[in-house]
Amino acid sequence: MDGWALPALILVCSYLLGxxxxxxxxxxxxxxxxxxxxxxxxxxxxxxLRTGRKGLAAMxxxxxxxxxxxxxxxxxxxxxxxxxxxAVGAFFGHLFPVWLRFRGGKGVATLLGITLxxxxxxxxxxxxxxxxxxxxxxxxxxxxxxxxxxxxxxSAYFFRVDLTLMxxxxxxxxxxxHRANIERLIEGTEPRIGERGQG
Numbered sequence: 001m002d003g004w005a006l007p008a009l010i011l012v013c014s015y016l017l018g019x020x021x022x023x024x025x026x027x028x029x030x031x032x033x034x035x036x037x038x039x040x041x042x043x044x045x046x047x048x049l050r051t052g053r054k055g056l057a058a059m060x061x062x063x064x065x066x067x068x069x070x071x072x073x074x075x076x077x078x079x080x081x082x083x084x085x086x087a088v089g090a091f092f093g094h095l096f097p098v099w100l101r102f103r104g105g106k107g108v109a110t111l112l113g114i115t116l117x118x119x120x121x122x123x124x125x126x127x128x129x130x131x132x133x134x135x136x137x138x139x140x141x142x143x144x145x146x147x148x149x150x151x152x153x154x155s156a157y158f159f160r161v162d163l164t165l166m167x168x169x170x171x172x173x174x175x176x177x178h179r180a181n182i183e184r185l186i187e188g189t190e191p192r193i194g195e196r197g198q199g
Contacts, residue, residue: 007085010078014071014086018093018110021100022063023048026056036100040180043097044105046140049193061109064094068113084166087114091170095177106177108144111170115151118163125154138192141181148174 023035023043035047045064049057068090075086094110096102112130116123129150134143152167175182184190 006079007082010075010082010085011089014075014089015093016098017067017071018090019097019099019104020063020067020093021097021104022067023060023105024100026059026063027051027053030056032056036103041103042105043100043103045109046193049140064105064109065113065116068094068110069117070113072114072117083118084163087118088166088170090114091173095173106144107170107174108147111148111151111174115167119155119158119160121158122151122154122160122163122167126151134193139185139190140193141178141185141190145175145178145181 021043027035032051032053035043038050045057045061048060071086071090072083075082091107091110095104095107097104112126115126126147130143130147133146148171152164152171155164155167181190
């Protein structure tokens with residue numbers, strides 16, 4: 001394929017891969033509550049955790065991250081240098097999945113997956129920030145926002161300026177998706193990890 005055809009195909013395929021709603025799939029297979037019916041209605045791991053099934057939440061987290069990484073790695077194997085295109089496709093696929101009428105997750109796990117696949121040192125820093133912020137705050141939203149915020153900073157520190165602008169844009173989108181969480185954090189009503197409520 002020449003010109004724009006291959007990048008366009010990579011973008012579309014990555015979007016479809018990112019659109020796979022693993023949170024809905026794993027809860028349905030396990031016979032647990034549909035995450036869309038509880039808490040915030042979000043399809044991500046945090047809301048799956050509110051079903052009371054920690055294993056399903058962990059599986060959702062891993063699969064949502066893996067689909068982002070898989071999209072990037074598959075694209076790079078087909079067309080070296082096309083990883084960022086696949087990353088954007090998978091990320092927006094998770095946020096706006098075609099299978100769920102474009103109502104998806106907040107993108108944290110998928111962002112971590114694509115970051116690890118694009119530049120693993122930046123991904124490890126983001127992962128560390130996510131874990132540390134969650135351990136300190138006991139709130140998933142704080143961990144997710146910390147990871148997203150650190151990602152462009154870490155990539156710039158490692159002189160991956162070719163990725164920094166993209167990571168910055170994705171981080172801002174993650175923060176925007178967490179705007180309700182930010183309001184509840186300010187009000188002191190944001191639930192802790194595992195608590196029922198908005199997420």
